[in-house]
Amino acid sequence: xxxxxxxxxxxxxxxxxxxxxxxxxxxxxxxxxxxxxxxxxxxxxxxxxxxxxxxxxxxxxxxxxxxxxxxxxxxxxxxxxxxxxxxxxxxxxxxxxxxxxxxxxxxxxxxxxxxxxxxxxxxxxxxxxxxxxxxxxxxxxxxxxxxxxxxxxxxxxxxxxxxxxxxxxxxxxxxxxxxxxxxxxxxxxxxxx
Amino acid sequence: xxxxxxxxxxxxxxxxxxxxxxxxxxxxxxxxxxxxxxxxxxxxxxxxxxxxxxxxxxxxxxxxxxxxxxxxxxxxxxxxxxxxxxxxxxxxxxxxxxxxxxxxxxxxxxxxxxxxxxxxxxxxxxxxxxxxxxxxxxxxxxxxxxxxxxxxxxxxxxxxxxxxxxxxxxxxxxxxxxxxxxxxxxxxxxxxxxxxxxxxxxxxxxxxxxxxxxxxxxxxxxxxxxxxxxxxxxxxxxxxxxxxxxxxxxxxxxxxxxxxxxxxxxxxxxxxxxxxxxxxxxxxxxxxxxxxxxxx
Numbered sequence: 001x002x003x004x005x006x007x008x009x010x011x012x013x014x015x016x017x018x019x020x021x022x023x024x025x026x027x028x029x030x031x032x033x034x035x036x037x038x039x040x041x042x043x044x045x046x047x048x049x050x051x052x053x054x055x056x057x058x059x060x061x062x063x064x065x066x067x068x069x070x071x072x073x074x075x076x077x078x079x080x081x082x083x084x085x086x087x088x089x090x091x092x093x094x095x096x097x098x099x100x101x102x103x104x105x106x107x108x109x110x111x112x113x114x115x116x117x118x119x120x121x122x123x124x125x126x127x128x129x130x131x132x133x134x135x136x137x138x139x140x141x142x143x144x145x146x147x148x149x150x151x152x153x154x155x156x157x158x159x160x161x162x163x164x165x166x167x168x169x170x171x172x173x174x175x176x177x178x179x180x181x182x183x184x185x186x187x188x189x190x191x192x193x
Numbered sequence: 194x195x196x197x198x199x200x201x202x203x204x205x206x207x208x209x210x211x212x213x214x215x216x217x218x219x220x221x222x223x224x225x226x227x228x229x230x231x232x233x234x235x236x237x238x239x240x241x242x243x244x245x246x247x248x249x250x251x252x253x254x255x256x257x258x259x260x261x262x263x264x265x266x267x268x269x270x271x272x273x274x275x276x277x278x279x280x281x282x283x284x285x286x287x288x289x290x291x292x293x294x295x296x297x298x299x300x301x302x303x304x305x306x307x308x309x310x311x312x313x314x315x316x317x318x319x320x321x322x323x324x325x326x327x328x329x330x331x332x333x334x335x336x337x338x339x340x341x342x343x344x345x346x347x348x349x350x351x352x353x354x355x356x357x358x359x360x361x362x363x364x365x366x367x368x369x370x371x372x373x374x375x376x377x378x379x380x381x382x383x384x385x386x387x388x389x390x391x392x393x394x395x396x397x398x399x400x401x402x403x404x405x406x407x408x409x410x411x412x413x414x415x416x417x418x419x420x421x422x423x424x425x426x427x428x429x430x431x432x433x434x435x436x437x438x439x440x441x442x443x444x445x446x447x448x449x450x451x452x453x454x455x456x457x458x459x460x461x462x463x464x465x466x467x468x469x470x471x472x473x474x475x476x477x478x479x480x481x482x483x484x485x486x487x488x489x
Contacts, residue, residue: 048398079240080386081352101244116394120244131235133204164470168208179303186299
């Protein structure tokens with residue numbers, strides 16, 4: 001009698017392809033490395049990404065998980081979807097970047113100098129508490145990682161907006177907040193902190 | 194005949210982009226479009242939510258859509274981000290009945306049920322296709338003659354592709370600007386990203402994107418930029434000073450919402466359209482078009 005065993009565990013590209021379940025993307029194996037994504041990405045064009053989107057795809061296919069997790073590429077994606085609409089192979093590259101953000105948060109292996117992960121988590125917590133977003137709370141997550149000059153500039157912009165009545169003073173909240181929180185707990189069944 | 198929609202203002206329009214909300218309400222009323230605000234709507238999840246949890250992000254969108262479905266109305270969003278999130282969530286959930294069931298179990302906690310009957314539209318598209326350019330043209334009282342305006346599409350109103358629209362060289366924003374008598378300028382970066390939330394998470398990259406865009410619009414002759422998204426408006430307008438100090442540029446170009454420009458052309462006073470809450474004054478540009486907006 002032979003023993004039945006489970007399929008062997010997924011390789012890196014398999015894990016990432018699974019994370020693209022929700023999009024209508026073709027699998028990463030269909031990439032032909034043409035570089036249209038990198039050529040069309042406004043952030044890559046400015047030289048701000050450690051690896052271009054094309055290179056990230058080739059790294060995933062080469063099973064280079066650690067290097068992919070150390071890249072800043074997906075955290076510097078602005079979700080403009082230019083790569084997605086232009087990819088000749090129908091890979092939803094912007095959704096791939098979202099998938100990699102989630103993956104790196106689960107692994108907590110993102111670069112410590114990145115603002116994106118903490119900002120995202122605070123954003124979600126704010127919405128869980130009140131149902132709507134509130135800029136002043138969000139600002140606390142990133143202002144302190146700014147240099148002094150940048151922080152001064154940011155404060156000046158905020159003051160300008162406040163003088164024009166464009167800054168919220170009180171956090172908004174929805175009316176059926178208790179129902180809303182119960183709804184959230186049906187999806188993520190944990191108690192609120 | 195009045196056309197009626199469920200209106201999803203989104204968080205930005207509560208305060209930061211109050212003028213977009215005010216001008217949307219005034220302008221649609223003048224065009225016989227009724228916007229009925231979705232009762233007790235919640236945040237759509239912005240670009241940020243999908244970084245954390247996809248299922249929860251789709252649930253947030255589904256709640257708003259389910260409320261609109263109760264009113265049997267299609268949804269209109271003025272913000273490109275809200276529009277894209279709700280449009281994609283609807284499409285995705287309609288395609289995945291199991292996921293829809295799962296989310297409906299959660300929505301039952303708020304006595305709601307999502308079925309996907311309400312379509313999701315962007316406000317700009319409603320003006321262009323539902324009201325129609327001819328109708329807009331007919332109602333113009335104070336055409337913005339001579340106003341050189343750069344229609345800025347940005348990203349998510351077009352991308353990812355929602356239907357079969359032209360994502361490479363759209364003209365509908367230019368056409369709307371022409372309908373109100375303005376002179377739309379052609380410029381290369383009209384579909385290029387403003388940086389979105391990178392202004393927070395990667396300031397250096399975002400400021401450089403904003404700079405490129407503003408310079409391209411101004412060098413192409415624009416006296417004013419028109420937007421259809423609160424995040425684009427804030428990035429392009431409120432961060433101009435920071436761009437100037439970062440790059441030593443001397444940019445000073447006003448950025449208005451398309452609803453404010455349409456409203457002015459329809460003869461609605463500037464004050465009612467939230468004009469005056471800008472950090473970069475629009476007065477010189479509007480005066481050049483012979484349209485001061487008729488005071489507050």
